[in-house]
Amino acid sequence: MDIREIISRASKEGIRHYGDSATLKFYDFLKERKFMTTKCRDCSNIDFPPRNFCTNCFSENIEWIEIPKRGRVYAFTNQKRALRFVYPDIIGFVEIEGVGRILTKLEGEDIKIGDEVEWDFQEVDGLTLHIFRKVKS
Amino acid sequence: MKIYIRGVYYDPVVKERHGETYKEVIHRVFKNVLKDAEISRDEVDGIVFTPPALGGLKQHFMHAHHMGHYLGQDFKVEVMVENGGSTAALAIRYAMLEIISGRCKSVMVICLDDRSDRIPEGMEFPHFIYDITIAQINLYGPFDSMYGIGAPIPYYAMAGQRYMYEKRVSREDLNYVAVRLRENAQNNEKALIRELIKPEDVTASKEICPPLHLHDCSIFAAGAAGILLVSEDFEKSNPSKKRKVSVKGYGEYHTPTSFLPNQLKYVPYYSEATRKASHEAFSQAKIKPHDVDVAEIYGVFSTTELTILEDMGFFEEGKSVYAFKEGNVGRESKLYVDPSGGRIACGHPAGATPAIEMCEVVTQLRGEANERQKKGRCDIGVVQAEHGMLNGSVVFVLEGEG
Numbered sequence: 186m187d188i189r190e191i192i193s194r195a196s197k198e199g200i201r202h203y204g205d206s207a208t209l210k211f212y213d214f215l216k217e218r219k220f221m222t223t224k225c226r227d228c229s230n231i232d233f234p235p236r237n238f239c240t241n242c243f244s245e246n247i248e249w250i251e252i253p254k255r256g257r258v259y260a261f262t263n264q265k266r267a268l269r270f271v272y273p274d275i276i277g278f279v280e281i282e283g284v285g286r287i288l289t290k291l292e293g294e295d296i297k298i299g300d301e302v303e304w305d306f307q308e309v310d311g312l313t314l315h316i317f318r319k320v321k322s
Numbered sequence: 323m324k325i326y327i328r329g330v331y332y333d334p335v336v337k338e339r340h341g342e343t344y345k346e347v348i349h350r351v352f353k354n355v356l357k358d359a360e361i362s363r364d365e366v367d368g369i370v371f372t373p374p375a376l377g378g379l380k381q382h383f384m385h386a387h388h389m390g391h392y393l394g395q396d397f398k399v400e401v402m403v404e405n406g407g408s409t410a411a412l413a414i415r416y417a418m419l420e421i422i423s424g425r426c427k428s429v430m431v432i433c434l435d436d437r438s439d440r441i442p443e444g445m446e447f448p449h450f451i452y453d454i455t456i457a458q459i460n461l462y463g464p465f466d467s468m469y470g471i472g473a474p475i476p477y478y479a480m481a482g483q484r485y486m487y488e489k490r491v492s493r494e495d496l497n498y499v500a501v502r503l504r505e506n507a508q509n510n511e512k513a514l515i516r517e518l519i520k521p522e523d524v525t526a527s528k529e530i531c532p533p534l535h536l537h538d539c540s541i542f543a544a545g546a547a548g549i550l551l552v553s554e555d556f557e558k559s560n561p562s563k564k565r566k567v568s569v570k571g572y573g574e575y576h577t578p579t580s581f582l583p584n585q586l587k588y589v590p591y592y593s594e595a596t597r598k599a600s601h602e603a604f605s606q607a608k609i610k611p612h613d614v615d616v617a618e619i620y621g622v623f624s625t626t627e628l629t630i631l632e633d634m635g636f637f638e639e640g641k642s643v644y645a646f647k648e649g650n651v652g653r654e655s656k657l658y659v660d661p662s663g664g665r666i667a668c669g670h671p672a673g674a675t676p677a678i679e680m681c682e683v684v685t686q687l688r689g690e691a692n693e694r695q696k697k698g699r700c701d702i703g704v705v706q707a708e709h710g711m712l713n714g715s716v717v718f719v720l721e722g723e724g
Binding site for chain 1: 448451452453455456458459460463464465466467468469470471472476479480481483484487530531532533578582583584585586590
């Protein structure tokens, strides 16, 4: 079996075992090219990563919302030994107002702290992942 | 109730262990701690272990049980403790609680870590890739790990980048962290990396995860350490000939974050857990940061070395780098930071690191550190450990008496 297929199978098993039903739903939404997380209907708190309950008030009255399209680069780096992406593998945390900081793959030239970026999708190892591209000024 | 640290021992930190199995290492550490404590094995009531390796693909189910059997000794306590980088610190805390509860008068803590990043002998590469992918999802979670996180360094690199950006810490000044820690390691024959370097050597070393270069990082290592804690009654009835060292304060705090916090309310490059654990430990000990003579901290990267010292209140935000630049962290300084060489120079066998830190601080407080002994007053020491990326933190305040 080829290595990418092994990583794909292990990833799916890892998501199932170390996640919960909200994690599986998050990846199902990504497959439909929707980038979603959970919001509490009682206290309006937004959690990322998504959960089936609110970490603020512990209510289970939650809904799924789309994550705002744009955010700003909080910090970034690159990995030279990562398995999933081809070098240069630039990853970073994007700050999205009202939601949180999200680890993602960054694409674009000359990325800097504070750059405006917007989400898109990329198929990797049998999964659909979110990535963020630099917004051209 | 006072708790004394009666015996300490740590192995030289090595890149990889050869010739001994982990059971043999534990037996040897057990004997060496008894020797340092000047007591017999029968006087040890309980034993607390860390796993033989943090992570890795080999099982260590019922490790404490197997080690009790191997050592051939009865114990009133026999347990293994684990929570990432804080593991050894929490094992020591477990031993303290057994003494505080009155069940035990003396408890040994044995901590070790072997390199766990190797493909086990006989395992096919595809099998290894499957297992290591699953292990990474366990450690970094089912969201972040999909971006290829295979080690914690990208998180530390990004937090460090933001810290340097916001506090205006220059790359040139950051180089002095590794320079000074290697100077401290010069007189520690147990340190892994003792070659002196110049500031420019740091940025000339391989870039691992920008802004961090190889010399900014602790590297994979193997090591082992043991600590014997005893009650006040034990110490009174069987006094040590060495300077007595007691635990004067303890603090511990955990925030609901994992590695770089997702929640906007946290400042990722600082650690609320470290601030609260330090405050609790210092308050219990009735001391202020300026009372501390020697500190061993869990600074596994150069940027974290700086932020932890600031979180603990030793320096103002963004200013700790100047203590390294000006050489104010050595044996002649008011605060001696990481006399062992710290994680960057002494080495970082994570499962044993907090115990190695405690051994070093006890050695300093006893006045037994020879060429690396702190000059002048050396009465109060602190040990700090953390797990994740400072999502949880543990702080001990130790006092040399008399």
